[in-house]
Amino acid sequence: MALLFTVLCGAVAMSLGYFINYFAKGHFVQSTQAVIDSEIKYLDALGAIPDKKHNPGRLYVLLGPHGKLPENFPQPAKFFTEGLLVFQLSETRQRYAARIHTLKEHHKLLVGVDITAMAENFDFMQGIGVASIVFVMVVVFVSFVISVFVVDGTNKIAETAQKIIHTGDLSRRIEMKFRWDDLGNLANVLNALLDRVEELMRGVREVSDNIAHDLRTPLTRMRSHIEHLQKLQPENPGITKLLQEADQILNTFAALLRISRIETEQQRSQFTALALDQLLFDVLEFYEPLAEEKNIQLSRHLQPTPIHGDRDLLFQAFANVLDNAVKYTPAGGWINISATRRDERNVISIENSAEPFTLSELDKLFQRFYRADKSRSQPGSGLGLSLVAAVVSLHSGQVKAESYKGGLRIITIL
Amino acid sequence: MKLLLIEDDREVSNFIAKGMKEAGHTIDCAYSGKDGLFLATTEFYDALIVDRMLPELDGLKIVKTLRGTGSFTPVLILSALAEVDDRVSGLRSGGDDYLVKPFAFTELLARIEILGRRSEKQQGEREETRLVVGDLEMDLLSRKVRRQGRDIELQSREFSLLEYMMKNKGQVVTRTLLLEQVWDYHFDPQTNVIDVHISRLRRKIDKGFDKPIIKTVRGAGYIIET
Numbered sequence: 073m074a075l076l077f078t079v080l081c082g083a084v085a086m087s088l089g090y091f092i093n094y095f096a097k098g099h100f101v102q103s104t105q106a107v108i109d110s111e112i113k114y115l116d117a118l119g120a121i122p123d124k125k126h127n128p129g130r131l132y133v134l135l136g137p138h139g140k141l142p143e144n145f146p147q148p149a150k151f152f153t154e155g156l157l158v159f160q161l162s163e164t165r166q167r168y169a170a171r172i173h174t175l176k177e178h179h180k181l182l183v184g185v186d187i188t189a190m191a192e193n194f195d196f197m198q199g200i201g202v203a204s205i206v207f208v209m210v211v212v213f214v215s216f217v218i219s220v221f222v223v224d225g226t227n228k229i230a231e232t233a234q235k236i237i238h239t240g241d242l243s244r245r246i247e248m249k250f251r252w253d254d255l256g257n258l259a260n261v262l263n264a265l266l267d268r269v270e271e272l273m274r275g276v277r278e279v280s281d282n283i284a285h286d287l288r289t290p291l292t293r294m295r296s297h298i299e300h301l302q303k304l305q306p307e308n309p310g311i312t313k314l315l316q317e318a319d320q321i322l323n324t325f326a327a328l329l330r331i332s333r334i335e336t337e338q339q340r341s342q343f344t345a346l347a348l349d350q351l352l353f354d355v356l357e358f359y360e361p362l363a364e365e366k367n368i369q370l371s372r373h374l375q376p377t378p379i380h381g382d383r384d385l386l387f388q389a390f391a392n393v394l395d396n397a398v399k400y401t402p403a404g405g406w407i408n409i410s411a412t413r414r415d416e417r418n419v420i421s422i423e424n425s426a427e428p429f430t431l432s433e434l435d436k437l438f439q440r441f442y443r444a445d446k447s448r449s450q451p452g453s454g455l456g457l458s459l460v461a462a463v464v465s466l467h468s469g470q471v472k473a474e475s476y477k478g479g480l481r482i483i484t485i486l
Numbered sequence: 487m488k489l490l491l492i493e494d495d496r497e498v499s500n501f502i503a504k505g506m507k508e509a510g511h512t513i514d515c516a517y518s519g520k521d522g523l524f525l526a527t528t529e530f531y532d533a534l535i536v537d538r539m540l541p542e543l544d545g546l547k548i549v550k551t552l553r554g555t556g557s558f559t560p561v562l563i564l565s566a567l568a569e570v571d572d573r574v575s576g577l578r579s580g581g582d583d584y585l586v587k588p589f590a591f592t593e594l595l596a597r598i599e600i601l602g603r604r605s606e607k608q609q610g611e612r613e614e615t616r617l618v619v620g621d622l623e624m625d626l627l628s629r630k631v632r633r634q635g636r637d638i639e640l641q642s643r644e645f646s647l648l649e650y651m652m653k654n655k656g657q658v659v660t661r662t663l664l665l666e667q668v669w670d671y672h673f674d675p676q677t678n679v680i681d682v683h684i685s686r687l688r689r690k691i692d693k694g695f696d697k698p699i700i701k702t703v704r705g706a707g708y709i710i711e712t
Contacts, residue, residue: 288566295590388671391676
């Protein structure tokens with residue numbers, strides 16, 4: 073970008089200089105011609121060579137028979153345009169423009185006018201042209217340096233932002249060499265913003281840790297009281313039910329806390345190199361007896377799919393998907409799992425036969441506490457797939473649900 | 487076993503102490519980190535139960551200090567912090583096991599008994615290659631299982647499941663313990679899949695024999711005994 077900008081500026085400067093030069097030259101030639109023309113008209117009207125004294129700045133030289141200039145006459149320096157000679161008289165250093173005019177008696181006369189002043193004007197204009205080119209070039213060069221500097225700065229800001237998004241490490245700051253310019257100022261403001269965000273996040277974390285501690289301890293007590301009750305009356309079905317309800321609350325609470333921790337902290341400290349296909353194989357093996365009980369046909373197609381990720385979280389995520397699949401596949405149905413590697417990414421598709429979902433249901437599947445109408449009869453918290461979404465986004469992947477051949481397909485790209 | 491519990495919440499502490507006594511263990515209770523560390527360094531215990539968040543001196547520091555003095559008493563850390571990171575930092579500080587609050591007492595009991603037993607084993611016995619429970623035998627080298635002289639075919643996961651239970655024979659193993667030890671993943675199965683795995687295993691080793699070897703302990707888990 074910076075380079076393109078510089079090249080364009082350079083081109084504009086060159087053409088500007090060229091035009092200044094061109095117009096100045098055109099003007100100069102025209103006015104010189106006009107002066108000479110009027111001089112010739114005057115000569116014709118006069119019918120004689122006028123006295124030099126009364127016409128300062130004029131030059132009349134009678135040429136020889138073949139239109140030759142006298143021997144001692146300086147040679148014309150250059151031809152301006154056709155029929156116009158320019159030369160400099162050595163003794164006075166005056167410059168003349170001249171034209172050869174044929175008098176009535178077939179004598180040839182060189183009619184010259186002093187153009188020293190005009191030429192100086194022209195030189196001056198040419199100087200301005202060159203100067204403006206040089207000046208604009210300097211401007212272009214300086215702006216190139218500045219733009220490289222600015223681009224470098226903005227890239228640095230973008231890079232830091234990107235790193236924060238990917239690693240979730242809010243302690244990163246934008247490092248700038250200079251603090252006095254606008255970008256340095258912007259970086260300072262952004263760093264201050266990051267300070268604030270970090271502080272807020274720490275606050276949120278503290279709050280959720282406190283909730284975890286302050287709620288879990290009384291819940292632990294409550295659970296232990298119920299457990300104690302159960303010991304006293306082991307056959308009381310009400311107490312067993314109470315314990316189940318308490319566990320359900322605790323599980324939902326733990327799952328919510330877990331999802332928000334995954335989402336806000338972006339912890340990648342447990343990431344290692346893994347074989348996703350092996351992990352999926354383990355998940356499948358774990359759920360296989362459950363599927364067998366429901367007479368569900370399980371089929372798998374697992375290609376080597378290496379990944380850098382959190383083993384326990386990934387296992388949990390795919391266990392959640394498979395758990396749902398086994399739960400909602402009608403008895404005698406099927407579940408297909410495939411893992412393939414495509415364009416440097418892993419594509420995991422888990423399909424199961426199920427009643428068709430509407431588009432709005434598909435959209436909501438990953439929302440917290442959402443439970444499709446047909447799933448209300450089954451136990452669950454409505455957090456399973458939300459956790460999947462959180463884990464997948466921690467691994468910078470995507471997950472989506474779609475209807476598929478009378479079933480549901482969950483596609484995960486990691 | 488003689489246990490030390492360091493927990494600042496009196497009610498939780500009383501509840502654990504009561505349960506442990508009922509299970510036949512002796513237990514000392516400390517209500518602050520300082521008192522706990524003092525007891526842990528001056529008395530002998532088979533295992534420690536340490537809460538992670540304590541006034542004055544937090545649980546991880548206690549464990550680190552203990553390990554620094556060359557003590558290898560098994561430690562179970564209790565914590566309200568449930569994330570993998572927290573667990574890893576807990577275990578890294580020298581803890582042997584990590585249990586998240588709220589927990590079922592049976593889970594704590596099963597884990598602490600296994601921890602205590604493990605430390606007993608480490609002091610003497612060499613690694614066994616043959617496990618026997620009643621008429622059930624398991625050869626860890628040839629990976630063969632026999633009951634009353636009859637061969638039983640097991641899949642590899644079923645084999646590990648049975649192996650873990652036989653190694654801890656006479657002790658309750660909870661579902662979470664099985665998940666962690668046999669499957670080696672820390673996760674929360676939404677449904678009780680473990681039960682299905684156990685009933686599969688049962689079909690293979692108990693079917694056709696008059697006495698079942700794997701027993702269900704209600705509200706706790708499973709136990710293998712004769």
